[in-house]
Structures are given as structure tokens and as C-alpha cells.
Amino acid sequence: MSKVNIQGIIDNIRSKSNVYTPIIEAVVNSIDSIISSKISNGEITILIKREHTLNFEDSLPSIRSIEIHDNGIGFTPANRDSFDTLYSVHKKEDFGGKGFGRFMYLKYFSEAKIESNYKNGDGKYQFRTFSFGRKNDIIINETFPDSTQENSFTVVYLNNLLKDKNFDKELETIARKLLEKLLIFFINDNFICPKIILKESDDSHKIVLNEYLKADNEIKLIKSKPFKLKCTNTDKEHSFTAKVFKIFFSKTDSKIILTANNREVTESSLHNYIPEFEDEFFDEINKGNKVVKKNYIIKTYVLGKYLDSNVSLERESFNFDKDKTDDLYIFSQIQIEKEAAIITKDIFDTEVKLRIEKKQKRIYEYVNEKAPWHKTYIADVDFSSFAYNANEEKIELELQKFKFNQEQENLKDMQFLINSTEEEEFNKRINDIMTKVSDIAKSDLAHYVCSRKIVLQIFEELRKRDDEGKASLEKEIHSLIYPMNRDSTNTTYQQHNLWLLDERLVFSEYVASDRKISRNKDAFTEPDLLIFNKKNSYRTGDNEYSNPITIFEFKQPKRKNYSQDEDPVLQIGNYLEKIRQGKYEMPEGLEKIKVNESTPVYAYVICDIETKIIEFARNHSLIPSADREGYFGFHPGFRMYIEIISFKKLLKDATLRNKIFFKKLQID
Numbered sequence: 001m002s003k004v005n006i007q008g009i010i011d012n013i014r015s016k017s018n019v020y021t022p023i024i025e026a027v028v029n030s031i032d033s034i035i036s037s038k039i040s041n042g043e044i045t046i047l048i049k050r051e052h053t054l055n056f057e058d059s060l061p062s063i064r065s066i067e068i069h070d071n072g073i074g075f076t077p078a079n080r081d082s083f084d085t086l087y088s089v090h091k092k093e094d095f096g097g098k099g100f101g102r103f104m105y106l107k108y109f110s111e112a113k114i115e116s117n118y119k120n121g122d123g124k125y126q127f128r129t130f131s132f133g134r135k136n137d138i139i140i141n142e143t144f145p146d147s148t149q150e151n152s153f154t155v156v157y158l159n160n161l162l163k164d165k166n167f168d169k170e171l172e173t174i175a176r177k178l179l180e181k182l183l184i185f186f187i188n189d190n191f192i193c194p195k196i197i198l199k200e201s202d203d204s205h206k207i208v209l210n211e212y213l214k215a216d217n218e219i220k221l222i223k224s225k226p227f228k229l230k231c232t233n234t235d236k237e238h239s240f241t242a243k244v245f246k247i248f249f250s251k252t253d254s255k256i257i258l259t260a261n262n263r264e265v266t267e268s269s270l271h272n273y274i275p276e277f278e279d280e281f282f283d284e285i286n287k288g289n290k291v292v293k294k295n296y297i298i299k300t301y302v303l304g305k306y307l308d309s310n311v312s313l314e315r316e317s318f319n320f321d322k323d324k325t326d327d328l329y330i331f332s333q334i335q336i337e338k339e340a341a342i343i344t345k346d347i348f349d350t351e352v353k354l355r356i357e358k359k360q361k362r363i364y365e366y367v368n369e370k371a372p373w374h375k376t377y378i379a380d381v382d383f384s385s386f387a388y389n390a391n392e393e394k395i396e397l398e399l400q401k402f403k404f405n406q407e408q409e410n411l412k413d414m415q416f417l418i419n420s421t422e423e424e425e426f427n428k429r430i431n432d433i434m435t436k437v438s439d440i441a442k443s444d445l446a447h448y449v450c451s452r453k454i455v456l457q458i459f460e461e462l463r464k465r466d467d468e469g470k471a472s473l474e475k476e477i478h479s480l481i482y483p484m485n486r487d488s489t490n491t492t493y494q495q496h497n498l499w500l501l502d503e504r505l506v507f508s509e510y511v512a513s514d515r516k517i518s519r520n521k522d523a524f525t526e527p528d529l530l531i532f533n534k535k536n537s538y539r540t541g542d543n544e545y546s547n548p549i550t551i552f553e554f555k556q557p558k559r560k561n562y563s564q565d566e567d568p569v570l571q572i573g574n575y576l577e578k579i580r581q582g583k584y585e586m587p588e589g590l591e592k593i594k595v596n597e598s599t600p601v602y603a604y605v606i607c608d609i610e611t612k613i614i615e616f617a618r619n620h621s622l623i624p625s626a627d628r629e630g631y632f633g634f635h636p637g638f639r640m641y642i643e644i645i646s647f648k649k650l651l652k653d654a655t656l657r658n659k660i661f662f663k664k665l666q667i668d
Contacts, residue, residue: 007134010107017316019165022104024181026068026156027196028263031185033072033154034194042194045069046178048171049201063167065109066158070194074118074152075128083139106132111159118152125150174198175207179219180247182209184259184301187221187243220246223347227339231330238331240304242343246296253278254298256337256344258318260311265318266333270298271388273341276355278388300344302336359388366395372667373450374399377406449661455480455497456655463557463647471558477606477647478528478554482513500654501552501604505531508550527551527575548600551575555607557647562612568605569620573638576601601640609646617644625649
């Protein structure tokens with residue numbers, strides 16, 4: 001009597017199985033039994049037994065138990081002994097059996113039983129019953145009552161589905177799922193699949209899978225194509241067959257399925273290899289006076305002795321690696337799937353080409369309309385790796401990857417040329433490399449110009465009132481130009497937009513945005529934007545009086561009410577006086593910042609030109625600009641040049657400075 005930890009085996013099953021797996025396992029065993037019996041009228045019935053609940057018109061009772069009946073050879077002594085042997089090889093030679101699948105029954109059902117009638121050695125029929133053990137014995141409660149029938153058969157009882165498991169309720173749905181999993185038997189060229197019937201226990205409804213397969217072309221074999229793979233290291237080769245099907249009305253995606261011993265083992269999405277298989281396809285069918293669209297996906301089944309010989313114990317994976325090979329396993333899963341994907345692509349060549357054209361059109365539209373910085377090299381991009389339904393973000397990511405790879409290749413080529421001692425080779429390749437480098441540089445410039453276009457659009461929106469009639473906040477304008485509470489030690493030029501104010505400011509040595517620049521605890525509130533044209537003027541010791549200072553003050557768009565103390569010219573002047581009075585030290589505290597009456601100071605107020613602002617400008621004797629969108633002049637009291645600029649003028653001038661670049665990129 002066998003002694004094994006059955007429940008331990010069940011608990012440790014590492015498998016991608018589901019509630020349909022034990023049914024598939026039982027049906028496959030029934031097929032094997034029918035083949036062994038060599039009868040021509042083999043038949044398998046899958047009986048669905050539902051819960052005993054009140055019938056509701058809109059809901060079917062849940063399925064709790066399954067019976068699988070077949071008229072195969074039955075549980076002969078040899079079959080019985082094999083069943084009672086862990087990892088039996090009894091069916092390995094003929095059917096590739098691993099002696100493991102039966103443990104799937106108890107993974108999903110609380111009870112599994114067998115009843116079988118078989119012909120014994122003296123030609124008489126014998127009846128056998130037993131249950132599946134969960135403790136130490138594989139077979140328990142075995143009995144041999146008298147046989148009352150003169151024929152062989154087996155019934156597998158899978159009773160009481162575990163509470164956390166559920167079947168689909170509709171018989172048609174169950175039929176489709178079983179059919180897809182058992183399809184390999186219907187397409188086997190070596191034998192005719194037995195009749196397989198799925199039905200309700202009360203005979204209210206039944207489906208013959210063999211007929212369901214043919215009904216209205218639900219599943220259609222498109223092509224069967226043999227192919228060979230050859231190992232480059234050993235010259236060994238193996239033969240495979242790819243069988244390509246259309247599966248209509250399926251909700252899954254197109255798959256490549258590797259099989260072994262008439263069972264599905266692994267499946268991978270076809271679009272992992274050919275992105276154009278990501279979506280379902282459609283056939284147009286003429287029905288009367290109407291053209292009806294039928295959606296379908298594609299399944300490519302791969303068969304071969306290499307697969308049969310190397311399937312794992314659970315028959316849910318293979319012994320060979322997914323992407324690596326060695327001396328023992330000369331082909332990987334990916335190698336086999338790639339070849340199957342190429343075959344499938346060739347079969348659906350017309351549909352794939354149309355999808356490739358559609359994808360390329362979408363990518364070109366994105367580049368032309370929203371990402372012109374990629375125009376310089378878009379013609380060199382290989383689109384085959386782009387997802388078929390890639391959104392703009394993913395398209396941009398793929399293009400950036402291409403750009404990065406090109407840059408790395410260019411760097412390698414440049415390094416090769418630098419190290420090259422052959423002048424002829426240098427002259428031959430330098431022009432090609434410099435052209436590629438130039439294209440990448442153009443792309444970067446185009447990207448920067450396009451980002452400016454977007455910033456200007458955002459600035460324009462910030463000038464407007466929102467849907468509730470509220471104006472944007474001062475900090476929103478401020479942050480767009482330069483992030484608040486940051487300085488140039490932690491802000492790159494890509495992170496600010498000082499060019500909106502003045503292109504020259506982009507090259508400033510040091511910028512402090514609403515941020516204290518001194519460690520002095522008595523330091524006063526900082527201006528909105530304080531710019532030193534020489535960072536060294538206070539950060540490292542080159543603290544010179546001659547280094548210019550630029551100060552900006554921002555006001556809220558649409559603001560009209562200002563008190564006398566809120567005069568922005570006075571505010572900037574007071575900031576400046578405190579700096580001149582030595583209120584600010586160098587950040588390290590070594591000495592006071594050197595700013596005196598002779599230090600060049602440029603001050604700017606950015607605001608909407610309202611009545612109170614005009615009054616302030618006149619009080620400081622500032623001159624109105626020709627377009628009346630600002631004021632300017634030298635303030636003798638504070639000894640600084642001052643400009644008041646409207647948001648409208650700031651936007652207009654910044655747009656005008658960039659207009660020629662927008663025009664060149666056709667984004668004007």
C-alpha cells in the first residue's frame with residue numbers, strides 16, 4: 001500500500017490551473033482510455049450538477065459537482081496499479097502521461113470518486129469503485145461489487161466544488177472554454193476525436209463539442225505549417241508544426257500556445273512578438289441583405305516531439321528555459337514562439353500591413369502636430385517595437401529610446417574615430433557621424449522651442465479668469481517663471497522660464513526665487529526674484545561691488561486695489577536699501593554682500609497696468625512706454641533702473657522673440 005503525503009502534494013502544486021483544469025484532465029484521461037480500447041464509437045459525457053436552489057428566471061444555480069463518463073477501456077488492474085503509483089510512467093510512452101494530473105481533482109473539489117467497469121484477464125467484466133485519498137493513501141475505500149453490465153466504462157465524480165472556487169454558469173460559456181482547451185485533440189491529424197457531450201444533469205440542455213466546433217465557423221483552422229529550428233552550435237534540428245486558428249467571439253487576446261502530448265502547456269500573447277496582433281480582428285459575413293461583422297482572435301498551436309519530451313511534471317511549463325539555451329535544451333520557449341509568430345504574421349500579411357500603416361500614420365501625426373523635435377530622425381526609426389495602440393506618452397517614450405540609442409552609437413563611433421590611426425577611415429566616416437550628431441542636436445533644440453510654445457500658452461491662460469470669474473494667483477505666475485523657494489543651486493535651466501522676462505537672464509550666475517540668500521537670522525523678507533549676474537559675488541569670496549543685481553516683483557493678474565504701502569517700486573527700493581545697509585551676509589556668513597550706490601541695479605515690476613499702478617509710476621517720474629503697456633526710467637533716489645511691464649506686453653514680447661523658431665517648426 002502506498003504511503004505518501006497526498007494533501008502536501010496538492011498544497012504544493014505550482015500551476016497556472018483553474019477550475020476547468022480537473023475537467024480537462026479527466027476528459028484527456030477518457031480520450032486516452034478510448035484510444036486504448038480501440039473502439040470506433042468513443043463517447044465522453046460531461047455532466048453538470050447544480051445546487052438545489054429555487055430557480056430564478058434571471059439567474060442559474062451555481063455548479064457544485066461534475067461527472068465525466070466515458071466508454072473507454074476502464075480501470076483495468078494495470079491502470080489501477082498505475083493510478084496508485086506516484087509519478088507513474090504507465091502512460092508515458094503512448095500518451096506522455098506524468099501520473100500527476102489526478103491530484104488536480106482534489107485541488108478544486110472536496111471529493112473525487114471513480115466507478116469503472118472493465119474486462120479482466122479471463123474475458124469477464126469486473127466492476128471497481130474507489131475514492132481519492134487526502135492523507136497517506138492515493139486510493140481509499142476500494143470495493144469490487146458484482147458487475148451488472150457487459151461493457152466497459154468509467155465515471156469520474158468530482159463532488160462539491162470548494163467554497164472559494166466558481167464555474168461560469170452558462171453552458172455555452174463552459175463549452176467554449178472547454179473547447180478552446182481541448183482544441184488540440186480536434187486538430188490532431190492522427191486520430192478522430194471521440195464524441196464529447198456537455199449537458200445538464202436534468203437533460204434540459206446539451207452541447208456536442210464536436211458539432212459546436214463546426215457550428216457557424218466558431219473555430220476555424222486557417223493553416224497548418226511545419227517548420228524546423230536548427231541549433232547553430234550543434235547543427236541539431238527539431239521539427240515542429242504550427243496550426244493557426246481563428247477563434248470567433250472570444251474575449252481574450254491572440255495567443256501562441258505551445259503544446260505537449262495533446263495538452264496546452266504555455267500560452268503567450270502574440271502581440272509580444274508582433275504588436276499588430278494586440279487588437280481583435282473582424283470578418284465581414286453576408287447574411288441576407290446585411291453585412292455582419294464577426295470579431296475573432298488568432299491562436300497558433302505549436303506541436304513537436306521536442307515539446308513532448310521536455311514538458312514539466314505538472315504539464316504547465318517546460319523544462320527548458322524561457323529565453324536561454326544550454327547543451328541539454330538547445331531551444332528556448334521564446335525561440336520557438338518567435339518562429340510561430342513569424343509564420344502567423346505571414347498568414348495574416350494583409351491585415352498586419354494595414355495595421356502597420358495605421359500605426360505609422362498615427363506616429364507621424366503625433367510628431368508633425370505635437371512633437372516636431374523628432375522630425376530630424378523620424379525616417380530612421382524602426383516602428384516594429386511600438387505597441388499597436390500606443391498612446392502619445394508611449395510613442396514619445398519609444399522615440400526617446402531611439403534617440404538615446406542613437407546618441408550612444410554616435411558616441412561609440414566618435415570614440416572609435418578618435419582612437420583611429422588611419423586617416424582614410426577617419427575622413428570616410430566623419431561626415432556620416434557628424435550628420436547624425438547634428439540631427440540629434442536639432443531634435444533637442446526643436447524640443448526646447450516646442451516647450452517654450454507650451455509655456456506661452458500656459459502664461460496666456462493664467463492671464464484669464466477661471467470659470468468662476470477668479471483671477472490667477474501671483475504665485476502661479478511666479479512659479480511658471482521660476483519655481484518658488486528655489487535657487488540656481490537646485491534648479492536647472494530646463495526647470496525655469498526666465499526667458500519670458502529676458503533671454504539674457506537664462507545665463508545668470510545665481511538666482512534666488514522668494515528665498516533667503518543669507519544665513520543671517522535678522523535677514524529680511526526676500527524679493528520675488530533676486531538675480532546676481534555673478535554667483536561668485538557672494539558665494540565664494542569674489543565679493544565685488546561691480547557685479548550687477550536684477551530684482552523682480554510680481555503682482556496678481558487683474559489686481560486693482562493697492563494701498564500706499566504696496567507701491568511695488570517702493571517695495572523693490574526697500575529691498576535694495578536693506579542689501580546696501582548690510583542686512584544680508586554671504587550664505588556662509590563670511591562677510592556682508594558688497595552692494596553700494598555704484599552697483600548696477602535693474603528692477604522690474606510685472607503686473608496689469610491699472611489706475612493705481614499708473615499713479616505709482618507717475619509718483620516716481622517714470623516714462624510711459626510707446627504702447628502704454630508699461631513704464632520705465634532711472635530712479636535717482638534708489639539709484640536703480642526700473643521698468644513696469646504688463647503681463648500682456650511680457651507675453652507679446654516673449655512670443656515675438658520666439659516667433660521665427662515657431663514658424664520654422666511649423667507650430668506657429
